[in-house]
Amino acid sequence: MNRGKKDRSLTTGARDAAAPDEAARPGRASYEPELSGGHGKRWFWGAALGLLAMAAIAPAAMADEVSLEMFTINNTWMLVATFLVFMMHLGFASLEAGMTRAKNTVNILFKNVFIISIGILTYAIIGFSLMYPGEFNGVLGWAGIWLQPGPDDMTAAYDPGFTYWTDFIFQAMFAATAATIVSGAVAERIKLPAFMLFSLIYISTTYPIVGSWQWGGGWLDEGGFYDFAGSTLVHSAGGWAALAGVIVLGPRIGKYVGNTIRPIEGHNMPLATIGVFLLWLGWFGFNGGSVLSADPEEVSLVFVTTALAAAAGVIGAMFTSWTVQQKPDLTMTLNGSLAGLVGITAGADVISPFWAMIVGFIAGIIVVFSVIGLDKAKLDDPVGAISVHLTCGIWGTLAVAFFGGGDLVWQVIGVLACGATYFISAMVFFLILKATIGIRVSENEEIRGLDIDEHGMESYGGFQIFSSR
Amino acid sequence: MNRGKKDRSLTTGARDAAAPDEAARPGRASYEPELSGGHGKRWFWGAALGLLAMAAIAPAAMADEVSLEMFTINNTWMLVATFLVFMMHLGFASLEAGMTRAKNTVNILFKNVFIISIGILTYAIIGFSLMYPGEFNGVLGWAGIWLQPGPDDMTAAYDPGFTYWTDFIFQAMFAATAATIVSGAVAERIKLPAFMLFSLIYISTTYPIVGSWQWGGGWLDEGGFYDFAGSTLVHSAGGWAALAGVIVLGPRIGKYVGNTIRPIEGHNMPLATIGVFLLWLGWFGFNGGSVLSADPEEVSLVFVTTALAAAAGVIGAMFTSWTVQQKPDLTMTLNGSLAGLVGITAGADVISPFWAMIVGFIAGIIVVFSVIGLDKAKLDDPVGAISVHLTCGIWGTLAVAFFGGGDLVWQVIGVLACGATYFISAMVFFLILKATIGIRVSENEEIRGLDIDEHGMESYGGFQIFSSR
Amino acid sequence: MNRGKKDRSLTTGARDAAAPDEAARPGRASYEPELSGGHGKRWFWGAALGLLAMAAIAPAAMADEVSLEMFTINNTWMLVATFLVFMMHLGFASLEAGMTRAKNTVNILFKNVFIISIGILTYAIIGFSLMYPGEFNGVLGWAGIWLQPGPDDMTAAYDPGFTYWTDFIFQAMFAATAATIVSGAVAERIKLPAFMLFSLIYISTTYPIVGSWQWGGGWLDEGGFYDFAGSTLVHSAGGWAALAGVIVLGPRIGKYVGNTIRPIEGHNMPLATIGVFLLWLGWFGFNGGSVLSADPEEVSLVFVTTALAAAAGVIGAMFTSWTVQQKPDLTMTLNGSLAGLVGITAGADVISPFWAMIVGFIAGIIVVFSVIGLDKAKLDDPVGAISVHLTCGIWGTLAVAFFGGGDLVWQVIGVLACGATYFISAMVFFLILKATIGIRVSENEEIRGLDIDEHGMESYGGFQIFSSR
Amino acid sequence: MKLIVAYIQPERLTAVKQSLFDSNVTKMSVTNALGCGQQMGYTETYRGATVEVNLLKKVRLELAVTDAFVKPAVDAIIKGAKTGQIGDGKIFVLELHECVRIRTGETGEAGVG
Amino acid sequence: MKLIVAYIQPERLTAVKQSLFDSNVTKMSVTNALGCGQQMGYTETYRGATVEVNLLKKVRLELAVTDAFVKPAVDAIIKGAKTGQIGDGKIFVLELHECVRIRTGETGEAGVG
Amino acid sequence: MKLIVAYIQPERLTAVKQSLFDSNVTKMSVTNALGCGQQMGYTETYRGATVEVNLLKKVRLELAVTDAFVKPAVDAIIKGAKTGQIGDGKIFVLELHECVRIRTGETGEAGVG
Ligand SMILES: Nc1ncnc2c1ncn2[C@@H]1O[C@H](COP(=O)(O)OP(=O)(O)O)[C@@H](O)[C@H]1O
Ligand SMILES: Nc1ncnc2c1ncn2[C@@H]1O[C@H](COP(=O)(O)OP(=O)(O)O)[C@@H](O)[C@H]1O
Ligand SMILES: Nc1ncnc2c1ncn2[C@@H]1O[C@H](COP(=O)(O)OP(=O)(O)O)[C@@H](O)[C@H]1O
Secondary structure, three states, rough: OOOOOOOOOOHHHHHHOOOHHHHHOOOOOOOOOHHHHHHHHHHHHHHHHOOOOHHHOOOOOOOOOOOHHHHHHHHHHHHHHHHHHHHHHHHHHHHHHOOOOOOHHHHHHHHHHHHHHHHHHHHHHHHHHOOOOOOOOOOOOOOOOOOOOOOOOOOOOOOOOOOOHHHHHHHHHHHHHHHHHHHHHHHOOOOHHHHHHHHHHHHHHHHHHHHHHHHOHHHHHHOOOOOOOOOOHHHHHHHHHHHHHHHHOOOOOEEEOOOOEEEOOOHHHHHHHHHHHHHHHHHHHHHHOOOOOOHHHHHHHHHHHHHHHHHHHHHHHHHHHHHHHOOOOOOHHHHHHHHHHHHHHHOOOOOOHHHHHHHHHHHHHHHHHHHHHHOOOOOOOOOOOOHHHHHHHHHHHHHHHHOOOHHHHHHHHHHHHHHHHHHHHHHHHHHHHHOOOOOEEHHHHHHHHHHHHOOOOOOOOOOOOOOOO | OOOOOOOOOOOOHHHHHHHHHHHHHOOOOOOOOOOOOHHHOOOHHHHOOOOOOHHHOOOOOOOOOOOHHHHHHHHHHHHHHHHHHHHHHHHHHHHHHHHHHHHHHOOOOOOOHHHHHHHHHHHHHHHHHOOOOOOOOOOOOOOOOOOOOOOOOOOOOOOOOOOOOHHHHHHHHHHHHHHHHHHHHHOOOOEEEEEEHHHHHHHHHHHHHHHHHHOOOOOHHHOOOOOOOOOOHHHHHHHHHHHHHHHHHHOOOOOOOOEOOOEEEEOOHHHHHHHHHHHHHHHHHHHOOOOOOOOHHHHHHHHHHHHHHHHHHHHHHHHHHHHHOOOHHHHHHHHHHHHHHHHOOOOOOOOHHHHHHHHHHHHHHHHHHHHHHHHOOOOOOOOOOHHHHHHHHHHHHHHHHHHOOHHHHHHHHHHHHHHHHHHHHHHHHHHHHHHOOOOOOOHHHHHHHHHHHHHOOOOOOOOOEEEOO | OOOOOOOOOOHHHHHHOOOOHHHHHOOOOOOOOOHHHHHHHHHHHHHHHHOOOOHHOOOOOOOOOOOOHHHHHHHHHHHHHHHHHHHHHHHHHHHHHOOOOOHHHHHHHHHHHHHHHHHHHHHHHHHHHHHHHOOOOOOOOOOOOOOOOOOOOOEEEEEEEEOOHHHHHHHHHHHHHHHHHHHHHOOOOOHHHHHHHHHHHHHOOOOHHHHHHOOOHHHHHHHHHOOOOHHHHHHHHHHHHHHHHHHHHHHOOOEOOOEEEEOOOOHHHHHHHHHHHHHHHHHHHHHOOOOOOOHHHHHHHHHHHHHHHHHHHHHHHHHHHHHOOOOHHHHHHHHHHHHHHHHHHOOOOOOOOHHHHHHHHHHHHHHHHHHHHHHOOOOOOOOOOHEEEEEEEHHHHHHHHHHHHOOOOHHHHHHHHHHHHHHHHHHHHHHHHOOOOEEEEOOOHHHHHHHHHHHOOOOOEEEEOOOOO | OOOEEEEEEEEEEHHHHHHHHOOOOOOOOEEEEEEEEEEEEEEEEEEHHHHHHHHEEEEEEEEEEOOHHEEEEEEEHHHHHHHOOOOOEEEEEOOOEEEEEOOOOOEEEHHHO | EEEEEEEEOOOHHHHHHHHHOOOOOOOOOEEEEEEEEEOOEEEEEEOOEEEEOEEEEEEEEEEEEEEHHHHHHHHHHHHHHHOOOEEEEEEEEEEEEEEEEEOOEEEEEEHHO | OEEEEEEEEEHHHHHHHHHHHOOOOOOOEEEEEEOOOOOEEEEEEOOOOEEEEEEEEEEEEEEEHHHHHHHHHHHHHHHOOOOOOOOOEEEEEEEEOOEEOOOOOEOOOOHHH
């Protein structure tokens, strides 16, 4: 069996020998583009600083057959990465709850608890099989219902980096992410059952199928598209669906009155901040785990690029919002860190720390204008999910070509192909739901808050919450 | 010296060779029940799906003497598991605080900070010695006051999976858990000193003594009881004490008026949700660390069974509460994930992923009816601790026999023997405290909130909190 | 190149052989003080209990050249420690926000998001080069702008414990900590730009320069000062700056009226408690990572000493506040755990578990009197940062001499030399800022809250917050 | 018509509401209040300093009633709120000049009910 | 002078404020309230048990106005608050004996404006 | 008897309470309110859009006093609350028809004290 995640076709010579996931993955066409141009750009900063440095560094080569010790440490790291990605779901729950109104908080929390659960379950039932079908036609494959480990799948024979179980659970945590992203954008007005059905369908079909094109070794991967940890495959998957949802649903009551935008303030900034810190934390596993082994050089490089991009995203968004809005907006700054993280996700292992910082900084700027621009277009996204995950997801994917040696043409093809598939399928699902069970709650319910009508309870029992909106 | 945690007497042939904790543990009677029936059940799903699969998988055998590298990675994983279990205490603190009223929040937070601290300290002073006394009569043993590492106890000679220090600190994090569980059930009415004394006594005597029967290699372990990570030994330990406490204390004022149940709503759902996510996170260490090594197959299997059970618990509780209550109750759904986690804890390493999902799903259903049933019996448990940790702890322990190859008779014996000891000793402690210093706060104090009378402060200074209960 | 963190000159024979960071660090004068007295003290507890024990324990010796497996596990552990230290920033953000008023919450959250970001960025640009300049005069060195990995810096040739990238990112997480500590003490009245500039300057100059004296292998290290993980180098760095800031700023309006102290209560105790738990969690990485390898004995010992000191700090502070204030104060108890943690930080690897407990317990007592004493001196520190990080930082540094075999004279020299440098430079920076852009917000702004004037938004939109202070 | 304003202990609200319902007074408005009266406050301590708290949590009721209902309403409030302990509360009765139901525009006694 | 007390639906506050401004009534005070009136409440369920909630969130407005402004103010409130649905609210008008502006000490009609 | 209603700046509450105590007025009720008066509001920005906030945080005091205490009480409030800046607040005095102490059933002036 040769399913397994993320065939990496874009690595520098430096790491080729060391990356066990590469060498030991069976049944993978080993496509290695000549990254001459990219290489030049990638190490430009180094050159500029008078260093030739890293391109020559190579840790002791790992054989195809790694030692049991190495297998164990790789697998352990992958499980650590797994629980870090799991934490992102609490991050999303907190961020979304914090940036919306108190009267819809139970609903948002509920959706997030639901999504991580249904995400793991459906991924076990069909998602993993759709996304990593093994040898397939490159467009649509299927490895069978439920998890099906083969005889050697708990050893390095499956993959030098992890067991079959680890592979599944790490990937499962990713899968739920896509739907969680949507949750924030459509918050405060979508009917609970409609949202639940949407997520269920989207993460069990669209997400894994598109994922198979790249990480399952499909046509995009064969072609030369590069998306290290999922700026496009995960984040824009959520972002496109969020955009479709926001279009179909329309804005929240009172957000746009005539031509003025009436901000609807989030109810709990500490909660939103907790969310962002947890997401940043989780990203060390999201990106760090996407190395698919504990390879010291690569994982540590990914930690550095991830942290620098996030930090620079904060500073970029801070300055931008300070300039545009006169005052430094906390929520924009929080979005800035996420923007930087999404931005570096596609190239965290091939973009140098210096350029990672630049990529993050630009993402931080972009996200502020994207939030403001979407508002101008009357696309009401309470938490900025579209700006963070879609806008910066695209930026990050393209940045691989600019700063990480990727092929711009293939990066664009990837963005468009995946984007079209995500957006159209999400649109279709939402429209079908709208036509059948309906997707928007009644005006009365929206005004009173979804917590009471959908769940019959309040999020802050006993607190005086005064809101005239 | 041959103390050390959790002699595992129930492992499949598949993992025998690989599990270092098994092979290298000295002085352990190596009892291996013939799990013919269990085996059949356990792999039923696999068979049903046409797979013979895993029973034949065996990673490269580890020798008695593991390499320093393997020892280091094992030990590192155990320390990671340790900090994950530590996080569960924040999880409990958040969950309990969120599901009770704002006027008692300081008290609850205080108790949780106290418990983790006193838990670690008493475990160092006497608990570890009581629980892992080395060779003993199987009922009560004692290895001496304070920590006493022997000459080789920092090397693989102690255990191939961890040093003596690691062993202690990992176990210490477990010990405090039992008392924390009680904290939620008796919340909003117990006197602070009474609770503090109770926890102190319970976690420094009852918990480690019963623990020694199984994980210390005592009579239950010799007999054939199986409790992988503590559905009975940890969770029901807390659950039984919670039950005793609730019985002795009586319900909160205003909860049961005549024959009607007047729900007393928790004051902070985001906090409760944070708590549950953190508990789920911590469980990856609670169960994953109970493997007692970083063994790739076993740890990754445990991650998968743990995650699937939790996810299925959410779905099970969601549907049940939606059916029974008309609306999907967030707190029930949160309890559902914990129910699934407690349910799989006893058999996380011997129940297959498919059956783990089923075990979790059933636990999710059970927990809802248990909460409602306890309320009908006028047993007032504000956070559902009894339902989650006791009811589902029993379910999980029995599930090892149904789906994991355990011996039903011994599972029942374990549940009853431990249960009786926990319940009776807790009852005795509570009754003595009631007769001496008193355990329930005055009516006035209960109405005004424990925060002001026990701690002289408020949890949300400046917030308007309106509560007529 | 021979930069790299923390030359350890105080280790017992027991661990010498095993500690890879020691043996393999090139270009380090290997200064090993005769710890006769210290040894006696250190193992006193053991002797008292009739054990000679650990001094004789030596794990299998690690060669200078570690295996790739060992390098990988070491590096992986260091990255885990890195993300744990990262979490401390959320811990600080939560604690500070929780212990101040709701009207300044956005400001506090903003500052914390800013600090971690600017901390990482400036550390990449100049901090790392200032702190670990390689061979230098022992007082001030410089390795060049931006990160400059050499040809072998991603292998064990750089350090057997980590790659260059790991070294940087782990250290970067530390750097930001110092400024975060200040943030809490000057909260609710400092102008945002003034604070931002102060942090920027302080963490990019004073912190790394003083750090180089010890961890960079400078004069303090050569002399015989010992500070394992930074009671002085990190915590007192923040504490001294906090003290300077509090002196220059003056107290918050309404805190001291005539000779009475009018407590200004924090607005969110659950948030403060979350903060403390996360800090404690992070400390497992802060101290555990300072081992600079995954060495099983040393890392597990550090976990034990860290946990026992924190737990004992809680109990110490609890009893002290219960005695002094009549009632057990949650915030004091929370400070107690941090006090214990700061207290053990300097000697977590050389103080035995028993004495670690004593060190933590004393720290817990000290912190309560320090908080009360500072209040008496009208030094207004809303979160107790000075008491926790400065007072207990000094205590912890001296405790190495008392219980861990350090040289008292050099410990005092270290405390004084670093302290003077920190305090004077912070004072100068604050006074310059005061004279130029001003550091205190207007009275009106302070009364209305910094959130509205500095950020134009509220932290709890929709909540009724009633505050007459 | 009269406007009755009553301050009661928060935990008596359910009982007061019930006894008002029993007296056929079903319309009322409730607000959160802090009260300072004969009842002594309590002392909080925070980080070693003490603070006297003498504003205690109360509930403020406001009921517009026709003159005929003043006595029954006042009695009902007393019935529900009285425990005999200091802090039980106060009832104030004000002259109500006019009353309008927004939905229908009805005024006077028609508006009150 | 009169003191107008009005209970309205929270979400109508912006509209009411606007229509008061249009009528040149620019001073007012707003409080959070819970109301129990003709409007039915709703049922919450929590952990399997149900609870009847009949105190609904309302906003309480208080306006001191000169006699000449009573009618315009009442009309403006109705204009902003009326949706025709049960729960729209009530307006109460009380006699105002005196009014003082703290800053200047002005009293009577001068104090109101 | 009169019912005094006063809106003051939140941060003046302690001072007002003190000066009322000094004048032997020790019973009062306090509520949280939002006020819209002569004082200008401020502008918040949230995610790039601006919002005008003109309801500012105030504290509402309610005191029932006997006629003899009206003047001292009003003066005490002014003394404690006045800073001379816009936003200092307003005092309203209403006729109080009746007053009942729930605990004892005392009415009239006996009930007020
Ligand atoms: N004169 C008053 N003016 C305004 N509110 C009052 C007055 N007297 C009492 N109250 C309110 O009633 C509450 C109960 O008052 P308290 O003096 O304790 O009652 P009693 O003396 O009847 O036991 C107070 O907390 C306060 O809110
Ligand atoms: N008699 C009354 N006394 C006090 N408040 C009242 C009274 N009648 C109505 N209210 C307030 O007005 C709100 C709206 O009342 P409701 O009966 O629903 O209005 P309507 O009958 O005009 O539709 C109530 O929730 C309550 O707050
Ligand atoms: N006519 C009024 N009706 C109701 N409340 C008022 C009225 N005038 C003022 N207030 C209250 O008093 C507060 C202070 O009013 P403001 O006009 O700023 O006072 P001043 O003009 O005396 O400086 C307002 O925020 C509002 O709460």
